[in-house]
């Protein structure tokens with residue numbers, strides 16, 4: 001039987017960071033992961049450059065059934081704390097957009113940094129380890145694993161969510177929570193592209209590859225970012241963001257003129273180029289294929305703009321500012337960046353991440369019912385929750 005003070009299950013963002021914190025406090029820590037490689041999601045995140053945090057992180061950037069839960073951890077280990085660590089390691093980074101910080105070179109820099117932090121703190125990291133059974137007794141937890149039996153005082157579950165099963169995602173954390181009597185809220189894919197109903201798919205498939213700046217709204221949430229048409233449906237930051245707020249059957253309202261209204265565009269055009277066709281005028285501001293599809297879809301008059309009357313323009317405005325699409329569904333966990341739902345935060349201490357009713361059992365990162373928006377917030381939750389637990393395990 002191998003004895004450790006702390007065992008962390010899951011060598012992803014939250015698990016590695018928590019282990020390093022605990023190790024730096026002098027705790028004897030081992031991280032166990034069933035995958036061949038640690039931090040695989042970090043490595044493929046942000047297109048290989050890892051959007052490791054967001055400069056403007058606030059609790060409002062997270063979805064959770066208890067919106068107050070994440071406040072404590074986020075305020076005690078902030079985005080600036082993590083930026084400080086990144087800078088300490090000499091990792092070059094830049095802001096891409098909207099406060100999103102990415103590595104200049106590669107996400108590998110972040111994984112190497114986490115492993116260095118673990119090494120410095122004498123944390124052992126073991127991969128290819130299947131967890132076969134977990135029990136609790138008077139002294140703590142007893143784990144049966146494919147690498148042998150372990151005993152530990154504190155057990156941290158950092159096994160993440162269900163997205164990207166091919167990268168080693170599993171429902172382990174949820175099942176373990178249930179084993180110990182904790183409530184797990186229903187899970188669903190978040191930050192995920194939409195698939196379309198057959199009729200929309202037939203109309204929009206030819207726009208595949210085109211991106212348009214939009215304001216998309218659903219269930220009282222709204223995002224102004226870019227939307228990408230794909231051969232399967234709708235993607236791009238705007239759609240990924242709103243997908244976390246969308247429920248099956250909901251309609252998306254898309255405003256394709258968030259900057260300047262069609263009425264303003266046409267008013268100017270009527271003055272400056274009255275003979276120009278509607279498609280020519282709009283084609284200067286929007287991708288041409290997008291304009292053609294829209295004109296056909298809503299049977300707009302593709303005449304010289306001087307011939308468009310107030311009623312025509314009103315109709316266009318209504319169509320363009322409130323384009324309604326009812327998705328067929330989402331691409332699901334196969335391509336989702338995150339999993340919504342998970343271990344109910346009412347079961348956990350927001351200060352320590354420990355289960356209120358199971359001494360020594362901690363849950364951190366994505367397995368918990370805290371989900372960030374797109375833009376580095378999910379990693380910040382991994383760092384903040386990992387840090388919080390790391391002080392108490």
Ligand SMILES: Cc1cc2nc3c(=O)[nH]c(=O)nc-3n(C[C@H](O)[C@H](O)[C@H](O)COP(=O)(O)OP(=O)(O)OC[C@H]3O[C@@H](n4cnc5c(N)ncnc54)[C@H](O)[C@@H]3O)c2cc1C
Pocket residue numbers: 009010011012013014015032033034035038039040041042044045046047050051052053129130131158159160161163164167168169170171172336337338364365366367375376377378379380382
């Ligand atoms: C393609 C993609 C891109 C992303 N890009 C970004 C981004 O740029 N910025 C951002 O903030 N977020 C991003 N995310 C989200 C982010 O990766 C996750 O929110 C974050 O990794 C969660 O950290 P975690 O430690 O909780 O879980 P994970 O990083 O998923 O780690 C969980 C670990 O647990 C292990 N594990 C699972 N089950 C078991 C088991 N049964 N036994 C043992 N080990 C197990 C897994 O192998 C894994 O190593 C992205 C996600 C994806 C899928």
